[in-house]
Amino acid sequence: MDTLAFRKLTDWLVDGARSAPSPPQMMAETCERLVAAGLPLARVGVFVRTLHPDIVGRNFVWRAGSEVVVGSANYEMLDSEEYRTSPLAIVFAKGCEIRAKLDGPDGNRFPIFAELREEGTTDYIALPLLNVDGSVHASSWTTKQPGGFTDMQLKALRELIPPLSRLIEVTRLRFMSSILLDTYVGNRAGERILGGQIRRGHTEIMQAAIWLSDLRGFTALSDRLPAETVIEILNQYFDCQVSAIATHGGEVLKFMGDGLLAVFPFDEYVGDMGHACAKVLEAACEARANVEAMQFPIGETVERFRFGVALHVGQILYGNIGGGNRLDFTCIGPAVNLAARLEKMASRLHRTVVASAAFAKSCPDRWDELGEFPIAGFSKAERVFGLSDETAGANALPLAGHSSGSVVNSSG
Incomplete structure (x- = not known):
């Protein structure tokens, strides 16, 4: 890991990621900087709950070599088998970390791991994004690196989460304010x-x-x-x-x-x-x-x-x-x-x-x-x-x- 490049990334997040004004741009630049610093990411997902009469949350998914894909989930998703058997359901419910090497004893713990393994994924970690208001959001990080993430790489990801959470919280609150105003007074x-x-x-x-x-x-x-x-x-x-x-x-x-x-x-x-x-x-x-x-x-x-x-x-x-x-x-x-x-x-x-x-x-x-x-x-x-x-x-x-x-x- 290039510790100087990583430190510049965390400083950039703390300063508000000014060069990337939209959430997809911020996520793309964050992931690209991590890769440049020596963290071999394959896929990164950020999953944020919101206040909306129809949408329970939004998701942002980055893949190496691709643009960030933005999606949303309705309230029916919370009752779906796909969600209830996913690691993210545990992260949202308990605010805890989920880690699994896909060729190890936990490699079949969740159905999504089989799909990730077919893509060549070797390691998976889901980390909670804890907001000041007590709400829990989630992120997932995967690699195709043989042997999975190293201890140093996992330490870097965990250190990244606090500044990333603060910036996501600010962005989320702004988005929620806009949604609530649109809902109650119009766009x-x-x-x-x-x-x-x-x-x-x-x-x-x-x-x-x-x-x-x-x-x-x-x-x-x-x-x-x-x-x-x-x-x-x-x-x-x-x-x-x-x-x-x-x-x-x-x-x-x-x-x-x-x-x-x-x-x-x-x-x-x-x-x-x-x-x-x-x-x-x-x-x-x-x-x-x-x-x-x-x-x-x-x-x-x-x-x-x-x-x-x-x-x-x-x-x-x-x-x-x-x-x-x-x-x-x-x-x-x-x-x-x-x-x-x-x-x-x-x-x-x-x-x-x-x-x-x-x-x-x-x-x-x-x-x-x-x-x-x-x-x-x-x-x-x-x-x-x-x-x-x-x-x-x-x-x-x-x-x-x-x-x-x-x-x-x-x-x-």
């Missing part, structure tokens, strides 16, 4: 919060298409079903919309009971007004089809659902609003208020999708004018438009072919 708002836009009054004006939707019959639904069932229904119902919104360039800002507020900024995700509104309309039609197809069995009946969505375009104020040290990153303005009023109008008109005159003008040819209506809180009446492929009569009737089920179809 666009999350970027601004992490960027320092955290004081009350930090706001900006933007032009956007506005989406405001509501589940029909939610009050009656909540009254007659257990709370746990209602939550499960809401989650499925929101799934019908969120994927469509995200796919077409929008961002969900807020869930309000059974209501959903989303925006499609013109200048960032989806381009000019006409293009933005066309994408919003595609998302609305996709969400409509998803909700129409949604079924929820309860006893001997099958619940079917309808929702309403109002679409509008206008100027919104986007940023931090609140009291004291409790803030909300949201949007306000007359345009948002009008969208909320139009959503209630959709229920009265027995329509699924309605739009303001401004929105319908931006993507014409698919709308029928439904009339001009006074809007509470606004001095002027508003022309309201409905999709040409919908009719009030059809949307007011229960769905056919489901006599054993019920249809949630009253106003919320």
Whole structure:
């Protein structure tokens, strides 16, 4: 081992690995420096748990002569046979080291060792990465060197773990902060919060298409079903919309009971007004089809659902609003208020999708004018438009072919 090169590597890690700003770059440079220092690595894996509603952790795998491969694991992985019979399961559970020479008495202890042996691996060691907060993460190191790792090489790996753990912890916390903000306030708002836009009054004006939707019959639904069932229904119902919104360039800002507020900024995700509104309309039609197809069995009946969505375009104020040290990153303005009023109008008109005159003008040819209506809180009446492929009569009737089920179809 080249002790000077190894010491430079640990100093580089302690200093924040500044020449490798991303986790894959940091891992690649770390492994390449170790090899250059005389440690004959074949494969290195780093496995880090995170806080994410769908992903239990991320993995980074380096192989000699290849780029770092980044992957993720869902929560179902924890119950898989592959994980439960792996050395990493023990490392995560007990925070202990696992070492085995693959031609020795422990060479068949774990199923993965047979696969590694076929690749020519001679030695394996898994080392825990202990974070200051008490959480345990894992790393694995292999070599194809005849006879396996030497005692000096193993000592170097163990000495590397503390500075590597500190740097991984800092990176992990930054990643988790980003994920949590994306999960709870959205990507666009999350970027601004992490960027320092955290004081009350930090706001900006933007032009956007506005989406405001509501589940029909939610009050009656909540009254007659257990709370746990209602939550499960809401989650499925929101799934019908969120994927469509995200796919077409929008961002969900807020869930309000059974209501959903989303925006499609013109200048960032989806381009000019006409293009933005066309994408919003595609998302609305996709969400409509998803909700129409949604079924929820309860006893001997099958619940079917309808929702309403109002679409509008206008100027919104986007940023931090609140009291004291409790803030909300949201949007306000007359345009948002009008969208909320139009959503209630959709229920009265027995329509699924309605739009303001401004929105319908931006993507014409698919709308029928439904009339001009006074809007509470606004001095002027508003022309309201409905999709040409919908009719009030059809949307007011229960769905056919489901006599054993019920249809949630009253106003919320």
